[in-house]
Amino acid sequence: DQQVKQNSPSLSVQEGRISILNCDYTNSMFDYFLWYKKYPAEGPTFLISISSIKDKNEDGRFTVFLNKSAKHLSLHIVPSQPGDSAVYFCAAKDDYKLSFGAGTTVTVRA
Amino acid sequence: DAGVTQSPTHLIKTRGQQVTLRCSPKSGHDTVSWYQQALGQGPQFIFQYYEEEERQRGNFPDRFSGHQFPNYSSELNVNALLLGDSALYLCASSFGVNTEAFFGQGTRLTVV
Numbered sequence: 419d420q421q422v423k424q425n426s427p428s429l430s431v432q433e434g435r436i437s438i439l440n441c442d443y444t445n446s447m448f449d450y451f452l453w454y455k456k457y458p459a460e461g462p463t464f465l466i467s468i469s470s471i472k473d474k475n476e477d478g479r480f481t482v483f484l485n486k487s488a489k490h491l492s493l494h495i496v497p498s499q500p501g502d503s504a505v506y507f508c509a510a511k512d513d514y515k516l517s518f519g520a521g522t523t524v525t526v527r528a
Numbered sequence: 529d530a531g532v533t534q535s536p537t538h539l540i541k542t543r544g545q546q547v548t549l550r551c552s553p554k555s556g557h558d559t560v561s562w563y564q565q566a567l568g569q570g571p572q573f574i575f576q577y578y579e580e581e582e583r584q585r586g587n588f589p590d591r592f593s594g595h596q597f598p599n600y601s602s603e604l605n606v607n608a609l610l611l612g613d614s615a616l617y618l619c620a621s622s623f624g625v626n627t628e629a630f631f632g633q634g635t636r637l638t639v640v
Binding site for chain 2: 449452464513516519
């Protein structure tokens with residue numbers, strides 16, 4: 419039962435442009451959402467989070483938007499940089515556990 | 529700050545054997561969660577330990593068990609290994625509610 423879905427397995431973007439990653443969820447009990455970045459042979463690294471009582475959170479080049487009525491969140495990265503090439507996971511919290519999407523592989527082209 | 533450390537980094541086991549994976553949480557963190565990540569998928573929650581007790585468990589069989597020690601470090605034990613247990617096992621630590629979890633680099637388990 420996949421409660422968190424990232425429907426785009428990959429995204430290619432030119433350096434300096436905006437990257438938009440999307441995530442949909444089905445469980446209305448989720449109260450906290452996070453984005454993680456993962457490089458090969460490393461564990462996921464926390465990027466940014468948002469509480470279910472907010473609709474936007476910004477941290478430097480990263481902004482997360484939450485649309486509770488649509489059960490949808492997105493991550494915007496502006497401007498995209500070569501070091502942003504990685505796998506990005508959306509995660510949602512219910513009670514104490516995190517449920518993850520399958521990930522989106524982002525490739526930033528020079 | 530050493531962050532979350534896991535050992536070993538790689539492990540090869542035979543079907544039917546037992547394995548123990550270890551995790552030291554980030555300094556100041558009191559909660560440890562374990563996740564299994566199969567190839568091409570996101571991490572799947574196994575269980576979480578807090579105050580040396582299993583606080584929540586995901587959809588994993590009883591072959592998967594764990595322990596948390598007074599210093600907050602944790603072990604994940606898997607008995608009667610199956611080929612399908614081959615995966616990256618991630619440990620994450622946190623403190624408090626609605627805070628980010630910090631992950632270790634993972635243990636790559638291969639069952640042959």
